[in-house]
Amino acid sequence: MIRALALLLLLAPAGLAHAQRSASPRAAALIRAGDALLRAGDRGSAIGYYREALQADPRSTRAYERLGDAYRGRGSHEDAREVYEAGLVRDPDAAPLWLGLARTLIEAGRPDDAARAVRSLLARDPEHREGLRLRADLARERGAWSEALTAYRALLAHASSEEEAAELRRYEAALRLLARPLDPVSSPRACGPTSTPLRRALARCP
DSSP states (O other): OHHHHHHHHHTSOGGGHHHHHHHHHHHHHHHHHHHHHHHTTOHHHHHHHHHHHHHHOTTOHHHHHHHHHHHHHTTOHHHHHHHHHHHHHHOTTOHHHHHHHHHHHHHTTOHHHHHHHHHHHHHHOTTOHHHHHHHHHHHHHHTOHHHHHHHHHHHHHTOSSHHHHHHHHHHHHHHHHHHTTTOTTTSGGGGSTTOOHHHHHHTTOO
């Protein structure tokens, strides 16, 4: 059923832009109704409303997000994945859909695919905080110390509070020890004769 819905939405003619715009208020109302049902604990009925919202407005990123999240919340990871991916075909810059897809893949036991989804998000928005945090956590869990260190450094550069910065510095310090043989900045070879100018600059070589 979900595959049929995704196919229907993907094939919806782009020329129906005016009709879709007029359907958007109905889609928004259906999403609000679904949200209310979800808060009341009726996930099954909420899913029905979110699907109706997508039929009313196949371009609604919010409807894709809500439907994918609802499927993920009940453990229907394959359905959630299909919804997020269908939404990303429509709007490849939708960060909530990339995050939802990545988290679905993590819960489905596919961390490598999840990491690829996060990298796709960060390729579009390199400073996306949730994406950077997820990339760092995934890399750390996979033992990819150098990748985790890169992500934590990026987070540290944009820390929103001293408390967050202190936490990130602790992670960075631990990861520098783990990644030292691999990290192009902290490795002893960073200042060697074969090092590139950029690498030497990042490592603050004399």
